[in-house]
Amino acid sequence: MSQDEHFKFSTGVVAYPIFFVLSIWMVFWFEVRFGYNFSKYGIYPQSLKGLRGVLLSPFIHGDIKHIYHNTIPLFVLSMALFYFYRHIAWKVILFGILISGILTWSIGRPSYHIGASGFIYVLVSFTFFKGVFAKHYRLIALSLLVVFLYGSMIWYTLPIEEGISWEGHLAGLVTGLLFALFFKKEIAKPKKYIWELENFNEADDPFLRQFDENGNFIESKHEEKEQEQSINYIYKENKKD
Structure with a gap:
């Protein structure tokens, strides 16, 4: 695939991120409007029933503050994913949610883990490390931008604040790094003379x-x-x- 095909704007660059954001807000609206609490559908580690949260937890949020803090990074990072890595974007999304969820289920505390933050850590980690491995000026610039905007998120992969699923964040960070290594050949290289x-x-x-x-x-x-x-x-x- 040529460099031009890697860095090419399409309707999906904006449409898919908007769809993701609207999906989590629709679920939250439904909970508030009809008085439901979907937290029990989150990831509950070392429980067979808790495995359903691997796919469902990214759409479930505890309160307005929780969903608000996840909305902007999810939108920005998913846009960057579809613009710079369009040909592998869906693989990163689907396998990212699946693998990071399973890791969270494996190492997490006995509590319900909910929210899209684990997947956001997948995107942060993947975008940063893949830009470093690529040695392409555009992707390196994107990595630096990610560090500038979301570099402080690294602290939340440690148990420094009660009530936050640091296990989910750590699982997302590791998953993104593994993807950056696994998809190393899928890198847009600078044009040669x-x-x-x-x-x-x-x-x-x-x-x-x-x-x-x-x-x-x-x-x-x-x-x-x-x-x-x-x-x-x-x-x-x-x-x-």
Whole structure:
């Protein structure tokens, strides 16, 4: 896949992130409007029943503050994912939710773990590490931007605040790093100079054919003929005078 196909804007770049955000807000609205509490559908570690939360927990939030803090990073990072990594975006999303959820289920405390923050950590980690591995100026710039905006989130992968699923954050961080390594070949590389290509043949390049082995410019027969005609014309004009 060419570099242009990697960095190409499409309707999905905005449409899919909006869909994600609207989905979690619709679930939250339904809870508030009809008095439901979906927390019991979150991830409950080491419980077979709690496995359903692997897929459901990203759509469930405890209160307005919780969902608000997840909305902006989810929208921004998913937009970056679909713009810079469109060809693997859905793989990162689906497997990211699945693997980070299973890791949370494996290492988490016996409590319900809910919210999209685990998946957000997948996106932060994947975007940062993949940009570093790519060594492409655009992706490195994106990594630096992620560090600037969300670098402080690293502290929440540690048990520093009660009531926060640091296990889910840590699981997302690890999952994003693994994805950055696994999809290492799926990286948009900078365009090479034409002479760096493996199948490049100097004889096929019209520009290089204008020079000899010593780098001297070779005048074509057509140009020589034009110069000769010009000289003859000037000579005749001078002779008339």
